[in-house]
Amino acid sequence: xxxxxxxxxQGLIIGSGYALIAVGLTMIFGLMNLANFAxxxxxxxxxxxxxxxxxxxxxNYFLAVALAIAATMVLGFALDRxxxxxxxxxxxxxxxxxxxGLSILLQYTAQMVWGAYPLSIKSPFPPEPLSLxxxxxxxxxxxxxxxxxxxxxxxxxxxxxTRLGKAIRATFQNKESAALVGIEIERIYTxxxxxxxxxxxxxGALLGSIFTLLPTMGxxxxxxxxxxxxxxxxxSFVGAIVSGLMLGVAEALGAxxxxxxxxxxxxxxxxxxxxxxTPQGLFGGKS
Amino acid sequence: xxxxxxxxxxxxxxxxxxxxxxxxxxxxxAIYAGINVMLVxxxxxxxxxxxxxxxxxxxxxxxxxxxxxxxAVKLGISFWVGLPAGALLxxxxxxxxxxxxxxxxxxxxxxxxxxxQEITRLVHYNWVELTNGQNGxxxxxxxxxxxxxxxxxxxxxxxxFYYLVLAFAALTVYVCYRLVGSHVGRALVAIRENESLxxxxxxxxxxxxxxxxxxxxxxxxxAGSLYAHYSRYVSPDVFDxxxxxxxxxxxxxxxxxxxxxxxxxxIIFTALPESLRFVGLSPAAQWFTLGLILVVGILYVxxxxxxxxxxxxxxxxxxxPAAATENPA
Numbered sequence: 263x264x265x266x267x268x269x270x271x272q273g274l275i276i277g278s279g280y281a282l283i284a285v286g287l288t289m290i291f292g293l294m295n296l297a298n299f300a301x302x303x304x305x306x307x308x309x310x311x312x313x314x315x316x317x318x319x320x321x322n323y324f325l326a327v328a329l330a331i332a333a334t335m336v337l338g339f340a341l342d343r344x345x346x347x348x349x350x351x352x353x354x355x356x357x358x359x360x361x362x363g364l365s366i367l368l369q370y371t372a373q374m375v376w377g378a379y380p381l382s383i384k385s386p387f388p389p390e391p392l393s394l395x396x397x398x399x400x401x402x403x404x405x406x407x408x409x410x411x412x413x414x415x416x417x418x419x420x421x422x423x424t425r426l427g428k429a430i431r432a433t434f435q436n437k438e439s440a441a442l443v444g445i446e447i448e449r450i451y452t453x454x455x456x457x458x459x460x461x462x463x464x465x466g467a468l469l470g471s472i473f474t475l476l477p478t479m480g481x482x483x484x485x486x487x488x489x490x491x492x493x494x495x496x497x498s499f500v501g502a503i504v505s506g507l508m509l510g511v512a513e514a515l516g517a518x519x520x521x522x523x524x525x526x527x528x529x530x531x532x533x534x535x536x537x538x539x540t541p542q543g544l545f546g547g548k549s
Numbered sequence: 550x551x552x553x554x555x556x557x558x559x560x561x562x563x564x565x566x567x568x569x570x571x572x573x574x575x576x577x578x579a580i581y582a583g584i585n586v587m588l589v590x591x592x593x594x595x596x597x598x599x600x601x602x603x604x605x606x607x608x609x610x611x612x613x614x615x616x617x618x619x620x621a622v623k624l625g626i627s628f629w630v631g632l633p634a635g636a637l638l639x640x641x642x643x644x645x646x647x648x649x650x651x652x653x654x655x656x657x658x659x660x661x662x663x664x665x666q667e668i669t670r671l672v673h674y675n676w677v678e679l680t681n682g683q684n685g686x687x688x689x690x691x692x693x694x695x696x697x698x699x700x701x702x703x704x705x706x707x708x709x710f711y712y713l714v715l716a717f718a719a720l721t722v723y724v725c726y727r728l729v730g731s732h733v734g735r736a737l738v739a740i741r742e743n744e745s746l747x748x749x750x751x752x753x754x755x756x757x758x759x760x761x762x763x764x765x766x767x768x769x770x771x772a773g774s775l776y777a778h779y780s781r782y783v784s785p786d787v788f789d790x791x792x793x794x795x796x797x798x799x800x801x802x803x804x805x806x807x808x809x810x811x812x813x814x815x816i817i818f819t820a821l822p823e824s825l826r827f828v829g830l831s832p833a834a835q836w837f838t839l840g841l842i843l844v845v846g847i848l849y850v851x852x853x854x855x856x857x858x859x860x861x862x863x864x865x866x867x868x869x870p871a872a873a874t875e876n877p878a
Binding site: 352355374489526 | 596600602649650653655656657659660661663664665667668671674675790791794797798801831833834836837839840841842843844846847848851
């Protein structure tokens with residue numbers, strides 16, 4: 263029983279990372295009908311930027327995370343203007359392959375800059391865990407959960423209560439009608455893309471303090487995020503968050519009770535079953 | 550007439566490669582190029598002619614490689630049995646998988662094929678008793694033809710293996726060429742251009758997508774077996790995502806939906822990384838270059854090199870573009 267609680271806790275940490283990446287991915291997918299295979303690279307870059315800010319600029323961890331998010335968002339903005347804007351008109355195959363090319367380009371850029379060896383971001387938190395009654399939680403993990411909740415709440419507020427959010431939701435529902443009422447679709451796309459890149463970067467900078475950094479981590483994040491997006495229902499934010507957490511927990515439980523070797527297989531099997539039997543995903547949404 | 554002369558010239562050139570280039574390194578690249586031609590010509594049926602993006606083709610070449618290598622290493626079965634066995638294993642798997650997934654289209658199909666390849670990789674990586682896991686299978690024997698007293702050919706020699714691969718690559722291209730020129734090719738293009746219309750005029754879209762998928766898997770299995778017995782080693786690295794990306798670069802940059810395009814693409818993009826290494830680029834820089842070529846290529850040469858060159862040549866001659874009818878829209 264204690265093991266199960268421990269595993270669920272671990273799963274929620276990883277799952278919150280999946281959720282943050284998947285929210286951005288599903289927003290880009292829903293708005294632009296583009297499967298962005300380079301999305302996980304923003305997660306990877308967020309982690310590496312934070313690493314560099316801590317190790318080379320000698321910044322405080324929290325400042326470093328903020329800087330990493332800002333830097334990734336600037337890069338996301340630039341890539342959207344340079345590459346993604348032109349892919350929106352392309353058929354699925356060309357667009358998908360171009361994003362795969364971009365993902366390789368970014369991954370190996372990272373390898374040339376930071377090397378292929380695992381790195382880690384020095385955690386600013388004391389190693390002693392916090393005791394909350396019977397539950398013992400390491401402080402850094404608590405911090406990750408808290409930030410994730412804050413970011414998701416912020417995103418929710420942005421979507422529901424601001425003019426920008428209203429415009430994003432309108433574009434999400436119907437591009438042509440949104441354009442007709444005067445929403446500048448291209449600006450919405452770029453803004454949404456930049457926000458998505460930032461959310462992936464937050465996830466990378468946070469999880470980078472408890473896991474090791476590798477240039478290949480982005481590719482894996484992309485695959486996991488796609489699983490989450492499909493299982494949750496393409497274009498559903500609630501679905502992305504819930505199924506992100508579920509995938510994290512399922513993997514942790516699978517690793518603990520079944521076989522750690524096949525931990526990553528859990529998601530792949532789930533995604534095939536979901537796609538074949540409930541193609542709309544668990545939380546419906548538009549396809 | 551001109552076509553026949555050109556074909557004969559290409560054939561003569563290909564047959565002369567081991568005589569023209571004594572360097573074993575050149576032959577080594579030529580052998581890999583031939584294996585890649587087999588992989589991408591088959592995948593092109595699905596990706597180029599039918600317009601369905603599969604990212605799971607590496608699973609079939611891995612199954613062919615492991616199937617044939619396991620038969621040889623564990624049971625001592627000859628390459629000449631293992632080769633068709635590996636290919637049939639890949640084809641059987643594609644049939645089972647195809648029955649599940651070939652009704653799915655678009656982004657969903659892309660993701661399912663990745664998931665399939667990842668599961669296949671995990672199984673080969675973790676089933677250590679059978680596959681030796683991460684360490685891979687070594688000691689896969691080179692093919693040998695021996696008729697006692699008459700002749701003995703050992704394909705350990707690179708020039709011999711080159712001719713073996715050349716024969717199978719030519720067979721693959723020929724089968725694909727015949728298939729594409731038949732009603733199958735026309736059905737695949739009809740599906741690509743407008744699937745509901747094709748269905749409404751009576752094209753059994755599921756059946757034709759299965760033919761494209763299965764043929765590609767069969768030749769990928771053959772290519773995998775040849776690869777295993779050439780390198781005499783196979784590891785779960787054959788399932789790496791990067792290999793399927795290489796294949797798609799060859800198809801898309803060469804010219805999808807044409808017979809010559811993927812062949813030319815396979816030759817160029819097998820030789821290019823080696824050339825980049827030759828001029829001193831690190832492996833990371835080589836991959837960076839390939840990624841860059843893919844992004845820039847899709848934006849500026851979306852139809853691929855062969856159709857683009859054919860169009861430029863046709864325009865220079867003032868004739869109507871010959872390859873235009875073959876291009877995907």
